[in-house]
Amino acid sequence: MYYAIRVQGHLSPSWQERLGGLRIEQEETGTTLLSGMLPDQAALHGVLLQIIRLGLTLLSLETSETGDNL
């Protein structure tokens, strides 16, 4: 499953390893987009827990089968 997760603020790409390997892009709107494939819900759960641990503000979460429509 493909996930796109948006959080408040600009996050350094160096967090990739600690955030399920998702790609990290800083956006002009002052937000960061985490995107990529995750194998299952457990992996997503892990990413969300890490976002909570880091005290990041979660703005949105979208999913699609392939990532084409996102």
Add this chain to the structure above:
Amino acid sequence: MARASLHALTWSEEQRLYELYTRGQLKLRFRPGEESAWLDWLNEATSFAFHGKDGSLNVYLEKRPRGGAYWYAYHTGKSRTHKRYLGRTENLSPAHLEETARSLSDEQQPAPATELGTALLSSRLAPPRLPNALVERERLLTALDEALSTRLSLLSASAGWGKTTLLSAWAQRHQGQVAWLSLNELDNSPTRFWVALIAALRRCPALTSSIGESVVTQLQSPQPPPLLSCLSVLLQELERGSPHPAPIVLILDDYQVIEEPNIHQSLAFWIEHLPAHLRLVLSTRVDPDLPLARLRARGELTEIRMDELRFDQEEASQYLSQLLSPVLSPEEVRRLVNRTEGWIAGLHLVALALQKREDRAAYLEALTGSQRYLLDYVQEDILAYLPESVRTFLLHSAILSRLDASVCQAVTASPTAAASQQMLTLLERANLFLVPLDEERRCYRLHDLFREALLSALYTSQPEMVPLLHRRAACFYEAEGEWAEAIAHWFETRDFSAATRLMERTVEQFWVRGEAATIANWVLKLPEPLLREHARLTLTTALHLLHTATQATRAQRESVHRQVRQLIARVAMALRRESDEHPAIDAGAGTLALSEDLEARVAERDVLHRRMRLLSMYMTFFGALASGDRERLDSMQQEIEEELDQDEEAIWQIVPLTYSFLLHFSTWQTGATLLPRLLAAKERLSHRASPFVSLKVRQFLAFVALEAGKLRLASQESQAALDLIEQARGDVLLKDYFEVALAHVWYQWNRLEEARGALHTVMHDASTWQHLDLLGFGYLGLLQIALATANWPLAEFALDGMEQMVQRERFATYPGRLPILRAQWWLARGQIEEASEWAAHVVFPQGTWEASLYHAFPVVIRVYFAEQRWTEAAELLDNSRKRLDRPANVRITITYLAQSLVALHQAGQRDQARAVAARLFALTEPEGYLRVYLDEGEPMRQALLAFLPPHSQQHKLASSTTAYISKLLAAFEQEQRDPGRSLVAAPTALSPDRQASVLPSAPDASLTRREQEVLRLLATGASNQDIARTLVIELPTVKKHVSNLLGKLGASSRTQAVSRARALSLL
């Protein structure tokens, strides 16, 4: 309870000699080398405790079935008992004992002095030290003070909002009334969680340090009572405490790490029943799965959330001024508060980044204008400015959840612990998010957010170091005996074989402490090939998991069963994959030339398949037993028979043995058939089984011995087991099964006050822990005693209790028994019509008999006796001979023969009566049965009289039989003179009207070792000063012990305490 070792041989260092005590009285003293008196004494003894120069032992004489007796030494360490052969009596010199004690103590050495993380636990039981830069946040401290008006307070906000610091500051102001626990991920098993929570309560100065002692023992036993019963006991203990001027506040920090639903449920129960003087404060990053809405609606919840925790301008300015010099301007502070939104972790980071800046104004400008995630300043703006050595130390230590000099030395490969300590001190002074956890500043933890930033930096800059660092940590904790920490780090290295190696080695220690769940969580994380390799571990874990759920509620049992099925499924899958890859394995047995390796594999697969079958049977079996599904149970017989004696491992042998016992003993009433098998099992297992397994076998053996009419054997086994349990300070509920067995023996021996004493203990424990099985045994036993002694209030109490239990719990084992018990009551009260009405409706079919019919039969016969329908009784007895007169249940046979004797004698069939009597005497005389005769009353007395002159001249009886009959007749006479005799004389006797109310809630008289010593001295009339001198303790301590004793015994004076203690057999 206090069944203190009867005899003790103790080395006295001052006197330089050995002293032998019996029940605390000095009996013998001798010097090493002058041992003849000692050896004489040994000839009489069967067990004693030895306290030598370098260690202690429990020493037992064990009889061999084929004659001969040998001494064995037991040494109990932290978690396991070692056994050592000592030899014959003449070898038992003190020197030999000393040597054995020494060598067994040495063997204990490698096993560390910590009990599964208790060393690490203690640093979690106090609030962390306050940080160097601290702002006294009065508004929040006041808010917390006010929060104490509600039973639950919740501090809920994500990381870095200052929750822990706030709570620490508050706790420091209220030191006397706070209990603190910092939770971690390993606390995700109900046992670990509650044991840690109780440890926290014990640290609270306002509570006694022994609080929850029995609850911890029960929680950590292999078959614990339901969790909620344990919590009820704990809550009752807390209720009982002396009145508290200020509420006691239990603070649980980092509750977000708890994910186990059973813990949430149990905590919700705890909150619901919290005593009035107790408050709970939770700090968490996510709202916990507790009924918050309900508590909120009832006004029982106070919440302090992110908005309240934000640092305002004033607080931020105070805070920053402690870290930065020169101080920032108010405008700069305002912009920083805006940028960080009052997030204290952010302010802290910014301050650290600013410290080293020359161009502060420009830097601040850039910072406040940027959208950058504040934690990202750590790497470039904080770490980059640190010396290389400090940076590396920080990055490498970040893999640890707790830091101290020695573990840091191991993980960072630093030359000395002192160097690591220096580094830690330096980091703390530099405010680098290092939180000291203890007064001495030895143990620290990194603030989680900062630790996350460090880990991220570590994973990007030195990914190759990560497994190595975890490996170092794992090795360190392994050497320290912190198994759980070590295994967790092994998992991080992805070196699963090291993790499983350690699990294999330490798994028993988790099992004996009721932590099968912890191991199960790990096992489920293993990749498949390893799971196959450690399939035995996986399945045995599942078995232990099932054991923990035997007394659990339906919901808990189902959740355990789910987990067990998961474990079975994983093993099954691994086995399937193996046979896919090596088709030869399945074809296996048929082919001619199997390689040795293949043969071994096939055999191993058989073992695993059998164990999986046993686990599935376990779940089916107890399901059928709980719902009383007789058909299903009967159909399992074949399966069970096939599994018996198959497995070589003790813990697995016990599984089919348990089914077999339950079926034969309860369902089919054929317990005696198991006697040879259990005697063999006991012999086979005695040397290599865990205490749990060998006690379980003994428990079955004791009950089966009763069914086989072997009272002496039942008594011996029970006494021996009770001694063992006492030595190991073991499980009270397991102990109570042996008390039940003893009560049965004593009942038959007509030692009714002792029987009642044993049942009294059983009832107390069973009602404390809501143990239905034991409660049932207790009521049944008490009812028999009550009827035998015409103690009507006690009989009513037992009947009512039984009825309520059956109604409330819909307990499948007893409903069929109730009408029978009522009929017994009518008979005893002379309400023959009611009893007769009941008997008329009991049908004894040609086909299978339900277990309850076997219980009904003798009562129906007694109804006939009461109506003097002797011939009918004799006919009914004769018709049922095949069912009742059989070796599969000698207990039933004996009653059958006794009643036949009465019926035949009274019906005038004297010759047949004589033949029956000969068999009856042969069975009962050697075992000393009395009550089986007494319970039949006057008709039996008349039947017995016929055997003695002048009625019987032509038939010569053996002189021992004549003596036995005389003894029986004497017992009849005594009973007729004074039916209530046994109980009236008993020290525990209470006035009849108080009996019912007092019995179930007897005082909790589990005494500590010290209290027992004090009690013994009190009994000699010693004053407080005497006691203080004798035990070499302070006077106030003596006073404390005495007042605890009075409390526990429910006594108002010292004399009363002593007499209560005597009544409870504590003295």
